[in-house]
Amino acid sequence: MPIPTEPVGSLPRPIKLQDAMRAFDKGEITLEQLEVERDEACLDSIKRMEATGQELNTDGEQRWSSFATYPLSDTLGGSGLAQNLAVDGGIFANFPDGHQRQLFRLKSGPFRYKNYASDAFNKAKKMACGCLKQAVIAPSMLTLLYPLDGEVEGYTREQFYNDLVDECEKDIRQSFSAGAKRVSIDFTEGRLACRNDPANPWTGRNMLEEFVKLNNRVIDRFSAEERVNIGVHTCPGGDCDTQHSLDVPYSKLLPSMFKMNAGYFLIQLASEDDKESIYKLIGEHSRADANGVPQVCFIGVINPQNPRVETPQEVCDDLVLASQYIPKERLGSTDDCGFSPFSWDLKPKHGSPDAARDIAFEKIKARIDGTKLASEKLEI
Secondary structure: OOOOOOOOOOOOOOOHHHHHHHHHHHHOHHHHHHHHHHHHHHHHHHHHHHHOOOOOOOOOOOOOOEEOOOOOOOOOOOOOOOOEEOOOOOOEEEEEOOEEOOOOOEEEOOOOOOOHHHHHHHHHOOOOOOOEEEEOOOHHHHHHOOOOOOOOOOOHHHHHHHHHHHHHHHHHHHHHHHOOOOOOEEEHHHHHHHOOOOOOOHHHHOOHHHHHHHHHHHHOOOOOHHOOEEEEEOOOOEEOOOOOOOOHHHHHHHHHHHEEEEEEEEEOOOOOOOHHHHHHHHHHHHHHHHHOOOOEEEEEEEEEOOOOEEEEEEEEHHHHHHHHOOOOOHHHEEEOOOOOEOOOOOOOOOHHHHHHHHHHHHHHHHHHHHHHHHHHHHOO
């Protein structure tokens, strides 16, 4: 069987769609008018991804406010925000270029999703000829909705965690029921939890182990057969062509991350300076048996933050080197991250979101062709 390859999830939104989202937040267009733009972007995403030869595709998350906030709000600006949330949440991440991303704040319980990933998936599958995967947000990310200190009146942290785990399980199960072949859990907060940013209080709380345990509360509700197709994605938070935690050594994350009982992992690697040492770490800490499933490691061979298109030979070379440390039967390829996890992203290094979108499909094609080369060279 050839080396498997799959995308993480998001694609850059066309500038036309980004403008429509802002216009909707300002009350200048209706939701129905916004949906027309979303439908057009989703259809284009699916058809162009299918044209690359990718067997497992996505809608590019064109309908979502972001990878983290899709269950909570209709837009990144907060339109359609769930009733028991407020827009004045804490900072999620500070980026080297000076921009920040903020979360919402939980005001009261019970915690419930407003939107589920399957809502978008059900629309996407009508546009697709082949198979689709679905990305979902990790419960660990959504813990940051709850105040760092103290409690929400009448709603304890443990009550919130119980509701959160239930909602995350529902999000995954509904995605599978809708027809998703694979579901990957976005865990970008994992690497960020390993740093201590004085301007971002939650990062200094040593929350990684708590995150892993909470995510396992969801993952362990699924059988071994189901967990083969449940993945976890880690990256240093690609956004606006920069990353929030690329300086954090993987040695701080990987030993804990692989304690999660997922069947596969999508691991950012193309933008790392010392790839070989990380391949070695992956080989040492990934498990051949994680409560009944082998952990397949999809290494990042494409850097979405850099407009230069990797060559198929570069992709092949990365995979061949990785195979010296990761068993061939547990090796896969992916993109480092979603190409645009947040819906408002002007992609400054690319020149424009539309240029970044075209480049993304070139990069995906390079990943696919390079993975085929590696499969042939490794005789898989």
